Amino acid sequence: KTPQKTVERLIQYRRIVQQMRDAGQEKVFSHQIARVSGASPAQIRRDLMGVGYSGSPAHGYIIHDLLQGIYEFLGLTEKKGACIVGLGSLGRAILGYFHEQNPVLKIKAAFDTDPAKTGIVFHGTLCHPASDMASVIRDKEITVAILTVPVEQAQQAAQQLVYAGIRGILNYAPVVLDIRPDIFVENRDMIQAVEKVAYFSK
Amino acid sequence: KTPQKTVERLIQYRRIVQQMRDAGQEKVFSHQIARVSGASPAQIRRDLMGVGYSGSPAHGYIIHDLLQGIYEFLGLTEKKGACIVGLGSLGRAILGYFHEQNPVLKIKAAFDTDPAKTGIVFHGTLCHPASDMASVIRDKEITVAILTVPVEQAQQAAQQLVYAGIRGILNYAPVVLDIRPDIFVENRDMIQAVEKVAYFSK
Numbered sequence: 001k002t003p004q005k006t007v008e009r010l011i012q013y014r015r016i017v018q019q020m021r022d023a024g025q026e027k028v029f030s031h032q033i034a035r036v037s038g039a040s041p042a043q044i045r046r047d048l049m050g051v052g053y054s055g056s057p058a059h060g061y062i063i064h065d066l067l068q069g070i071y072e073f074l075g076l077t078e079k080k081g082a083c084i085v086g087l088g089s090l091g092r093a094i095l096g097y098f099h100e101q102n103p104v105l106k107i108k109a110a111f112d113t114d115p116a117k118t119g120i121v122f123h124g125t126l127c128h129p130a131s132d133m134a135s136v137i138r139d140k141e142i143t144v145a146i147l148t149v150p151v152e153q154a155q156q157a158a159q160q161l162v163y164a165g166i167r168g169i170l171n172y173a174p175v176v177l178d179i180r181p182d183i184f185v186e187n188r189d190m191i192q193a194v195e196k197v198a199y200f201s202k
Numbered sequence: 203k204t205p206q207k208t209v210e211r212l213i214q215y216r217r218i219v220q221q222m223r224d225a226g227q228e229k230v231f232s233h234q235i236a237r238v239s240g241a242s243p244a245q246i247r248r249d250l251m252g253v254g255y256s257g258s259p260a261h262g263y264i265i266h267d268l269l270q271g272i273y274e275f276l277g278l279t280e281k282k283g284a285c286i287v288g289l290g291s292l293g294r295a296i297l298g299y300f301h302e303q304n305p306v307l308k309i310k311a312a313f314d315t316d317p318a319k320t321g322i323v324f325h326g327t328l329c330h331p332a333s334d335m336a337s338v339i340r341d342k343e344i345t346v347a348i349l350t351v352p353v354e355q356a357q358q359a360a361q362q363l364v365y366a367g368i369r370g371i372l373n374y375a376p377v378v379l380d381i382r383p384d385i386f387v388e389n390r391d392m393i394q395a396v397e398k399v400a401y402f403s404k
């Protein structure tokens with residue numbers, strides 16, 4: 001059972017190493033990843049050994065093999081999809097970002113209760129009525145949801161997502177969701193992020 | 203020198219305990235914070251002891267004193283301010299959120315290069331031309347910046363913020379900033395957050 005912090009670091013390394021590959025690089029050393037990541041070279045080597053990769057001190061890691069290994073470990077595949085629930089200011093900003101970055105894990109559907117938004121394509125993603133959640137989530141093999149509805153709607157929307165078959169929620173609404181413990185919930189809050197930066201800014 | 207993870211947890215506890223106080227609660231036990239936070243009661247007690255608070259097993263913590271202690275430790279004060287640079291889709295969503303939540307640490311100014319946006323008040327915050335950055339940051343005692351400009355502008359905007367006297371940056375642009383090491387930079391990426399949720403959603 002890999003700790004959350006290790007998974008977060010591996011996700012970050014994958015992005016860093018992918019950018020190096022896109023720049024034409026074929027090999028990478030842990031100190032090069034460290035310079036960008038903030039993790040120590042030793043921590044990076046430990047994490048990569050945990051997914052079965054030990055580079056050589058002289059030659060580092062072969063980027064192609066390393067990337068493949070991290071991808072497989074993370075289970076990152078185009079087959080899995082995400083959806084976004086609540087296509088307001090934050091929801092649309094997130095859709096635009098995913099559209100611009102074109103990541104492996106794509107947002108395959110959006111849901112909203114506003115009839116002015118349903119049936120419209122935003123940044124390449126169709127907005128469905130929230131009432132269609134279960135069928136769309138099943139048809140498109142969506143496993144995770146990004147929740148960006150108003151705070152007073154969040155608990156109900158989360159419940160609806162769970163009934164529809166979602167297995168994980170990235171929650172931006174400023175409320176603690178009361179959800180079955182086998183559903184993975186990650187809460188994100190930009191106010192808390194700013195407070196952290198303020199603490200370390202002296 | 204408090205570790206980043208400890209500071210993040212204290213910031214989260216503060217929010218949780220504040221909500222209990224707003225609901226009229228006067229005392230709190232570590233297991234109550236644990237239920238909401240996800241951290242273990244033992245971890246919570248260790249963290250709170252680190253800021254000088256040991257509750258009593260019978261009576262828990264006095265919320266008023268605990269909150270005051272965490273506030274002081276975090277250095278959370280209305281005197282410090284944040285600014286936001288780049289008032290596009292994401293920037294405006296963040297401004298709206300801060301306006302709605304009214305946190306202790308407020309966004310005191312926004313900056314943009316688009317003349318159609320400067321001089322306008324968005325969600326209670328005035329948008330200044332980016333050229334006014336140094337004077338506004340100094341006048342309003344702004345110490346941290348939220349960076350939400352297009353990726354190709356991020357390095358230059360970050361440099362400009364550092365010259366203007368900013369001490370910390372919360373960066374949403376998908377690029378690694380090349381900044382003096384004494385400036386605290388926190389990178390946030392929603393794609394990586396979704397990948398993390400996908401990994402743990404089985």
Ligand SMILES: NC(=O)c1ccc[n+]([C@@H]2O[C@H](COP(=O)([O-])OP(=O)(O)OC[C@H]3O[C@@H](n4cnc5c(N)ncnc54)[C@H](O)[C@@H]3O)[C@@H](O)[C@H]2O)c1
Nearest residue numbers: 086087088089090112113114148149150151173189190299
């Ligand atoms: N965590 C953070 O850092 C952060 C940052 C910004 C916003 N937020 C939060 O994100 C949420 C969205 O913010 P916003 O500014 O985009 O709000 P918004 O009001 O602009 O948008 C909300 C959208 O959700 C839709 N909606 C309402 N109920 C729904 C339901 N039951 N199912 C599906 N869609 C529904 C609305 O029609 C609307 O399109 C809010 O809870 C806000 O507090 C969090």
Ligand SMILES: NC(=O)c1ccc[n+]([C@@H]2O[C@H](COP(=O)([O-])OP(=O)(O)OC[C@H]3O[C@@H](n4cnc5c(N)ncnc54)[C@H](O)[C@@H]3O)[C@@H](O)[C@H]2O)c1
Nearest residue numbers: 097288289290291292314315316350351352353375391392
């Ligand atoms: N990390 C994440 O999870 C995440 C999510 C959404 C967007 N983003 C990123 O955030 C950034 C903003 O996204 P968006 O969709 O709001 O973009 P946008 O194009 O809608 O807005 C960008 C804004 O920045 C302004 N700007 C450009 N150059 C500037 C400069 N030098 N100084 C000040 N302002 C300047 C523009 O005038 C515009 O108002 C992008 O880099 C995007 O990739 C990241």
